[in-house]
Structures are given as structure tokens and as C-alpha cells.
Amino acid sequence: MTGRRALLVGAAALPLPVLVRRPARAAPPPARIAAEVAAVFGARPVRDGRVVVDLPVIAESGNAVPMTILVDSPMTPADFCRVVHVFNERNPQPHVARFLFGPRMPRAEVSTRIRLAAAQTIYAVAEMSDGALWAGQADVTLGFAACMDNG
Amino acid sequence: MAEPARWTVRVSVPPVARRGETIEVRALVRHDMETGFRHDHLGAIVPRDIITFFSCRHAGEEVFRVELGPSIAANPFFSFPARAMETGEFVFSWTDGDGRAREARAPIKVT
Numbered sequence: 001m002t003g004r005r006a007l008l009v010g011a012a013a014l015p016l017p018v019l020v021r022r023p024a025r026a027a028p029p030p031a032r033i034a035a036e037v038a039a040v041f042g043a044r045p046v047r048d049g050r051v052v053v054d055l056p057v058i059a060e061s062g063n064a065v066p067m068t069i070l071v072d073s074p075m076t077p078a079d080f081c082r083v084v085h086v087f088n089e090r091n092p093q094p095h096v097a098r099f100l101f102g103p104r105m106p107r108a109e110v111s112t113r114i115r116l117a118a119a120q121t122i123y124a125v126a127e128m129s130d131g132a133l134w135a136g137q138a139d140v141t142l143g144f145a146a147c148m149d150n151g
Numbered sequence: 152m153a154e155p156a157r158w159t160v161r162v163s164v165p166p167v168a169r170r171g172e173t174i175e176v177r178a179l180v181r182h183d184m185e186t187g188f189r190h191d192h193l194g195a196i197v198p199r200d201i202i203t204f205f206s207c208r209h210a211g212e213e214v215f216r217v218e219l220g221p222s223i224a225a226n227p228f229f230s231f232p233a234r235a236m237e238t239g240e241f242v243f244s245w246t247d248g249d250g251r252a253r254e255a256r257a258p259i260k261v262t
């Protein structure tokens with residue numbers, strides 16, 4: 001590789017300036033979530049991106065917080081997203097749900113409502129048809145928590 | 152064979168769609184989703200009682216499936232896109248951790 005070509009490749013690898021809005025911070029997940037992801041997927045690498053976790057920034061109550069998961073996938077027979085696992089940081093049990101998307105789905109998307117025992121990070125990992133793992137996350141703050149007694 | 156349950160369910164698909172059209176499917180089941188982490192007024196754990204499985208099928212194929220944990224809110228609700236394939240129905244099923252099950256159907260006319 002010539003010096004100039006190496007420079008070009010290096011430039012391409014640089015992160016884009018802030019023109020692209022990130023759906024969530026691309027930080028490593030909290031330790032408890034990382035352990036649960038490893039329990040489900042083993043030591044396979046998980047890359048940030050292609051998964052949007054849409055939660056309110058502040059939820060009034062933790063009893064039923066609307067959540068939408070959207071995976072960037074063409075959902076064709078050759079290239080699709082088969083499964084998404086959702087993890088939480090601070091509920092009593094770290095695994096929220098496993099979603100399976102069949103070939104009849106035009107988009108890999110689902111909306112539901114979740115419980116939150118505390119303000120925390122929600123983390124979603126999507127497994128693509130080529131076996132690659134992609135992840136997205138969102139932080140949510142609470143007025144009142146759920147899952148606790150009288151909650 | 153699963154034992155039938157009497158949970159109230161509400162499902163929604165458009166009554167008419169064009170073949171291949173993307174439609175929005177919604178399904179709700181009335182259920183407390185008791186987490187198993189709460190105590191009653193005597194201090195005893197309230198046993199876990201949750202829906203653990205939801206599935207939606209159309210035209211002989213599974214469209215969407217969920218395996219639920221206790222962090223899914225009471226009265227589990229799912230909304231998701233699907234392709235209308237043929238005149239017939241969408242078949243929804245829910246199962247709880249004790250094997251009780253409920254099924255619901257929504258007709259669709261595909262033109």
C-alpha cells in the first residue's frame with residue numbers, strides 16, 4: 001500500500017463529524033448487561049449501530065413505559081434480522097424479552113410497554129442473518145418506579 | 152395440549168389490504184404479569200404469574216414471536232408491521248408459564 005492510499009484509507013476510517021446524529025450514546029453497556037449479553041451470545045463481537053431503542057427521556061411512571069425497537073435491515077430473504085434481545089440494567093431480572101422477526105415482516109420493528117424499577121439503560125442486541133451482532137441503547141429517567149412492593 | 156385460558160384479548164389488523172402491502176398489527180392481552188418479586192401485606196412473596204410466549208401467524212407462516220420476561224408491563228401489548236399475503240386470517244396465541252394458552256383470530260381480505 002502506498003503512503004497516499006494508506007492516508008485515504010485512514011481518513012475513511014475516521015468517525016464522521018457531528019453531521020450524523022447518533023440515536024444513543026455508543027458507550028459500552030453497563031457491566032450487568034455485558035454479562036447477560038455474554039450469557040446469551042457468548043464472546044461474539046457486538047458492534048454499536050443499526051439498532052434504535054426508542055424510549056421517553058423521562059417516563060412519568062415505571063409501570064408501563066412505551067418502547068420501540070427498530071433495526072436497520074432490508075428484511076429480504078438474503079439479508080434480514082432474525083432476533084433481538086432486550087436487556088435492562090436495574091430491574092430484578094436483566095432480560096426483558098426476545099423478539100423473533102419472521103420473513104413476513106417488512107421491517108424489523110416492534111413497539112411494546114416495559115416496566116422499569118429505576119432510572120437506567122435499556123440495551124438491545126440484534127442478530128442479523130449473516131450472524132453479525134449490532135446493538136443500540138437508550139437511557140430513561142423515572143418519576144415513579146415499578147416492580148417494587150406497592151409499585 | 153395447553154389448558155385454555157380466559158384472558159381478555161384485543162387484536163387489530165386492517166379488514167382489507169392489497170397483496171404485499173405493509174399493515175400494522177396490534178395485539179393486547181389483559182394480564183397482571185405478576186413479577187414474582189413483590190410481597191403481599193404479610194411479607195410472603197407473590198408467586199410469579201406471567202405470559203411467557205406470544206406468537207402471530209398468517210398464511211401458514213409465523214410472522215412474529217416474543218418470549219416475554221417479567222419486565223414486560225402488565226397487559227402485554229405488541230404492535231408490529233406485517234405483509235398482507237392472502238385472504239384469510241391472522242392467528243394470535245399467548246401462553247403463560249404454567250402452560251395455559253389463549254388464541255385469537257382476526258380476518259383479513261387481501262385484494
